[in-house]
Amino acid sequence: MADETNPAPHWQTDFPIERTEATAVSRRDFARYLCLVSGGLAAGSGFVALKAQLAPPAEVVGEHLVCKVNDVPTGGTHAFVIAGSTIPYILIRLESGEWRAYEQKCTHLSCAVYYKPGTGQIECPCHNGFFDARTGEPIAGPPPRPLPSLEVVVKGEDIYVKAFRHE
Amino acid sequence: MSNFREAQSKAHPNKSNTLLSALICVLIFNIGMQIWLLYTALNNALGKHTRIAWPAFIGSLILFLIGFFWLYFIPMGKDKNQQPGKNKYR
Numbered sequence: 001m002a003d004e005t006n007p008a009p010h011w012q013t014d015f016p017i018e019r020t021e022a023t024a025v026s027r028r029d030f031a032r033y034l035c036l037v038s039g040g041l042a043a044g045s046g047f048v049a050l051k052a053q054l055a056p057p058a059e060v061v062g063e064h065l066v067c068k069v070n071d072v073p074t075g076g077t078h079a080f081v082i083a084g085s086t087i088p089y090i091l092i093r094l095e096s097g098e099w100r101a102y103e104q105k106c107t108h109l110s111c112a113v114y115y116k117p118g119t120g121q122i123e124c125p126c127h128n129g130f131f132d133a134r135t136g137e138p139i140a141g142p143p144p145r146p147l148p149s150l151e152v153v154v155k156g157e158d159i160y161v162k163a164f165r166h167e
Numbered sequence: 168m169s170n171f172r173e174a175q176s177k178a179h180p181n182k183s184n185t186l187l188s189a190l191i192c193v194l195i196f197n198i199g200m201q202i203w204l205l206y207t208a209l210n211n212a213l214g215k216h217t218r219i220a221w222p223a224f225i226g227s228l229i230l231f232l233i234g235f236f237w238l239y240f241i242p243m244g245k246d247k248n249q250q251p252g253k254n255k256y257r
Binding site: 027028030031032034035037038039041042044045046048049051052053056057107144145146148 | 187188190191194195197198201202204205208209210212213214215217220221223224227228230231234235237238241243
């Protein structure tokens with residue numbers, strides 16, 4: 001290189017970038033990248049907080065008719081969607097005679113879950129996640145949260161669902 | 168003419184190396200905590216427990232600011248004007 005004799009600026013010289021400069025990352029630059037990632041994570045946390053504050057997930061309002069009692073055998077399930085919403089739910093008639101209604105999306109990666117009759121468990125087939133059918137709590141596998149649930153109200157022969165009041 | 172800083176650097180040639188490693192370790196530790204905070208906030212927000220989101224954000228922001236001002240302490244080395252042909256990546 002002719003840096004000693006040629007006072008031309010760096011950008012005017014031929015091939016001003018060395019191969020090692022183009023490929024290697026110095027530890028100083030690495031530290032700066034770490035700080036950049038740190039800023040991105042802080043921004044992500046801010047986005048989560050803002051979204052939770054400004055656009056909370058919509059609650060189910062009022063009672064909604066799902067089906068008749070006789071439509072679901074013991075140990076059976078019935079898939080339904082509440083009017084005005086696209087969230088899929090399943091209604092489960094447990095072997096004990098209790099009714100449960102859960103969102104059908106696994107809390108891990110939103111795969112469709114299904115009830116395994118006779119086991120008392122709801123299974124997510126994608127990654128072998130299991131939920132307790134009575135409570136919706138995850139009991140095995142990767143799901144981090146319980147399944148969102150609705151309260152089931154039986155009125156005569158009709159089955160209604162509504163949001164839990166305490167939440 | 169020598170000065171105190173130059174003499175120090177000669178007496179402890181590995182000092183900036185150690186400093187830089189320590190700085191990077193702290194930054195990685197901060198990022199680890201930020202990932203945990205983000206995971207916790209997101210997990211709870213999706214589970215309709217949104218109260219943790221703001222404290223997690225504030226904590227994450229403080230960690231970022233610590234990391235940002237931490238960069239001030241990065242040792243820049245003795246030779247800012249690189250000699251031609253000399254590898255500056257050490």
